[in-house]
Amino acid sequence: MRLPCPICGERDVREFTYKGHAVALDRPAPNAGDAAWEDYVHLRENPAGETRELWYHGGGCGAWIVVRRNTVTHEVLGAELASEVAE
Amino acid sequence: MAKLIAKSPGAGLLPVRVGSLSLTEEAHDAITCVAPFQGQEKPVSAALKDAIGAALPGVGRVTGKAGARVAWLGLGQVLVLGPPVAPPGAAVTDQSDGWACLTLEGPGSRAVLARLTPLDLRENLFKRGHAARSLLGHMTCLFLRTGVERYEMLVFRSMAATAVHELTHAMQSVAAQRSGA
Ligand SMILES: [Zn+2]
Numbered sequence: 001m002r003l004p005c006p007i008c009g010e011r012d013v014r015e016f017t018y019k020g021h022a023v024a025l026d027r028p029a030p031n032a033g034d035a036a037w038e039d040y041v042h043l044r045e046n047p048a049g050e051t052r053e054l055w056y057h058g059g060g061c062g063a064w065i066v067v068r069r070n071t072v073t074h075e076v077l078g079a080e081l082a083s084e085v086a087e
Numbered sequence: 088m089a090k091l092i093a094k095s096p097g098a099g100l101l102p103v104r105v106g107s108l109s110l111t112e113e114a115h116d117a118i119t120c121v122a123p124f125q126g127q128e129k130p131v132s133a134a135l136k137d138a139i140g141a142a143l144p145g146v147g148r149v150t151g152k153a154g155a156r157v158a159w160l161g162l163g164q165v166l167v168l169g170p171p172v173a174p175p176g177a178a179v180t181d182q183s184d185g186w187a188c189l190t191l192e193g194p195g196s197r198a199v200l201a202r203l204t205p206l207d208l209r210e211n212l213f214k215r216g217h218a219a220r221s222l223l224g225h226m227t228c229l230f231l232r233t234g235v236e237r238y239e240m241l242v243f244r245s246m247a248a249t250a251v252h253e254l255t256h257a258m259q260s261v262a263a264q265r266s267g268a
Contacts, residue, residue: 008219
């Protein structure tokens with residue numbers, strides 16, 4: 001599997017570390033309440049199809065990226081810098 | 088007073104020669120990491136150009152000439168391989184003693200690296216003057232292509248012996264294959 005780093009180009013998956021769903025970028029407000037925080041910290045979808053995930057290019061440029069991927073076809077659809085997504 | 092003797096990262100390990108392949112150590116006056124603050128790329132580039140004649144390189148590139156080069160190191164960071172520098176508008180750290188700088192040279196050097204890194208080293212993709220961060224075995228490594236069959240690799244100093252071991256092993260393997268032994 002290869003991931004398209006927006007900085008380095010297409011690179012082998014060995015260079016990356018997986019973090020989890022990109023929901024981590026949508027942090028609730030401190031006063032959002034228990035339900036929102038429980039959802040954010042513990043609850044995850046298990047999508048059959050397209051999903052967005054955070055990967056770290058530690059064996060490369062050092063960027064955090066958001067990868068769009070299809071869990072059914074294993075197709076990698078694209079990637080963006082997490083710093084730009086979070087803005 | 089005690090007199091301290093400087094020891095290079097490759098002392099006692101290098102040079103290594105296998106057939107027509109060689110692995111040697113590269114000495115730099117200083118290795119300085121420069122990370123421009125947000126929006127300061129232009130003044131930092133001008134300051135570097137003034138100081139050592141090499142501007143800030145783009146992603147995956149190296150500027151300057153032997154003895155005063157600037158190599159892209161990663162997101163928002165470059166390494167200055169040459170005289171010590173301290174451009175304003177950037178986070179600057181002296182990493183001279185932090186890196187082991189190895190040069191692999193000779194026919195088949197690309198085949199040697201292909202055994203150790205997932206980087207696409209094909210002629211039309213990784214050219215002279217290019218820099219790339221990737222893995223050398225399990226180590227993170229900065230690769231510089233500095234000739235047709237010449238590559239420089241910078242790994243963390245603490246990994247020097249492992250890097251030399253892995254590269255020597257791959258050099259022997261490629262040399263044996265080429266001689267039909
Ligand atoms: Zn990258």
